[in-house]
Amino acid sequence: MMPMNRQVILAEKPEGVPTPGHFELREAPRPVTPASGVLCRTRYLSLDPYMRSQIAGRHPSGTVTPGGVMGGETVSEIIDSDARELPPGRLVRCMGGWQEYSVHAAGEAHLLDEDIDSPSHALSILGMTGLTAYAGMIWQAGVEAGDRVLIPAVTGAVGSAAAQFCALRGAEVIGIAGSEEKCRFARESLGVADCIDRRAEDIDARLGQLCPDGVDVYFDLVGGKLLHVACTHLANYGCIVLCGLMAEYNRAERDPGPAPGLLIAKRAIVSGLVVYDFETRREEYIRECLPLLRAGKIHQHEDVSHGLERAPEAFCRLMRGENFGKVLVALP
Numbered sequence: 001m002m003p004m005n006r007q008v009i010l011a012e013k014p015e016g017v018p019t020p021g022h023f024e025l026r027e028a029p030r031p032v033t034p035a036s037g038v039l040c041r042t043r044y045l046s047l048d049p050y051m052r053s054q055i056a057g058r059h060p061s062g063t064v065t066p067g068g069v070m071g072g073e074t075v076s077e078i079i080d081s082d083a084r085e086l087p088p089g090r091l092v093r094c095m096g097g098w099q100e101y102s103v104h105a106a107g108e109a110h111l112l113d114e115d116i117d118s119p120s121h122a123l124s125i126l127g128m129t130g131l132t133a134y135a136g137m138i139w140q141a142g143v144e145a146g147d148r149v150l151i152p153a154v155t156g157a158v159g160s161a162a163a164q165f166c167a168l169r170g171a172e173v174i175g176i177a178g179s180e181e182k183c184r185f186a187r188e189s190l191g192v193a194d195c196i197d198r199r200a201e202d203i204d205a206r207l208g209q210l211c212p213d214g215v216d217v218y219f220d221l222v223g224g225k226l227l228h229v230a231c232t233h234l235a236n237y238g239c240i241v242l243c244g245l246m247a248e249y250n251r252a253e254r255d256p257g258p259a260p261g262l263l264i265a266k267r268a269i270v271s272g273l274v275v276y277d278f279e280t281r282r283e284e285y286i287r288e289c290l291p292l293l294r295a296g297k298i299h300q301h302e303d304v305s306h307g308l309e310r311a312p313e314a315f316c317r318l319m320r321g322e323n324f325g326k327v328l329v330a331l332p
C-alpha cells in the first residue's frame, strides 16, 4: 500500500475569528526523499499568530489559500536522507508545516543544537519567539536596571520570555494578561512586579496607579486601543517596540494608531521589530539563553496539544487569546 501523509489544509478563508471548520484533515501520498535533501517526520509543530496573517494574505512570508497545506515551523526527525551532513535519526528545525511528513533541501533543515535538552524548546524559548523577545527588549530597546517596562500578552510565548529577560536585568515589569489566573502566574513565576487583568480591570486607571512616573519601554504585542492607552502613559523619551497586532489580526480593517502629536509630546522613540532581521544572531541568542534556562533562571510554559488533528482547535484558541504559553502540537 502507498505510504500516506496526513495534512491539515485551509478549507475556507475565515472573515473574522477562525474556527476549526475553516480547516480540514486530509491524506496525501507521502513525499519521497529529494536528491541531496531529507525526508522528515514532524515531532513538534509551532502554531503562531502570523499564520492568521498568511491566511489573510498580509504576511511577507507568503499566503495560504483554500486547498493549501498550512505552513509552520517544526522540529522534525530525519527518517531518510540523501545529504551526508543530515543523518537519519537526528532532529532538525524546518518549515515542515501542518503535516506528518515533509521534505527539505539540505540548506532548509537545521540540525538541532545538541545542547538543547528539550526539543520543543527549539520552537519556544530557544526558538523564534524567544529570539523575538530578546531582540525586542535587550537588543532593540536596550532595557536596563531601573527601567519600567510594560508587556501585554505577558504569559504568552513572546511576552513571558520578554518579561523574564527584563526582570533579570533589574527592570520593573508590569504585565497585562487576559485572566486572573494568568496574572497570578505572571506575578509568581515571571518576575513581574504587577499584572493587570485586561478583561476585568480598567487598564488606563491601573497604569496611572502603578506607573505614576510613566512607562519607559512598551513592548507592543497587540496593537489596537491598548497601544493608544500605553502611549498616554509613556514617560518622556520612552521607547515603544512595535512587534505584533493580536487585537487586529482577526479583523479586515486596521486601527489608525496613536496621534503623532502624542508621540511628539512624549519625545517617543518608536521602532518596528521583524524577527527575521535577527536570524543571523540566533546562535548568539541561544548561547545567552541556554545557561539561564539550565540554571532555572528562566523557564517556558508550553501549551501543548497532542495529535495533528488537534492543530486547528489549538490555533483557534490562540487566535481567541485563550492559550497559556507557547502553543505547540506534539505528534506521535
Ligand SMILES: NC(=O)c1ccc[n+]([C@@H]2O[C@H](COP(=O)([O-])OP(=O)(O)OC[C@H]3O[C@@H](n4cnc5c(N)ncnc54)[C@H](OP(=O)(O)O)[C@@H]3O)[C@@H](O)[C@H]2O)c1
Residues within 6 Å of the ligand: 048, 049, 050, 128, 129, 132, 152, 153, 154, 155, 156, 157, 158, 159, 176, 177, 178, 179, 182, 198, 221, 222, 242, 243, 244, 245, 246, 247, 248, 273, 274, 275, 276, 318, 319, 320, 321, 322, 323, 324, 325, 326, 327
Ligand atoms: N514582529 C515579529 O517578528 C514577531 C515575531 C513573533 C511574534 N510576533 C507577534 O508577537 C505577538 C505575540 O505572539 P506570541 O506567539 O507570543 O503569541 P501569544 O502571546 O502566545 O498569544 C497571543 C496572546 O495575545 C493576547 N491578546 C491580547 N489581545 C488579544 C486579542 N484582542 N485577541 C486575542 N489575543 C489577544 C492573549 O493573551 P491575554 O489574553 O493574556 O492578553 C493571547 O494569549 C503577536 O502579535 C505576534 O504576531 C511578532
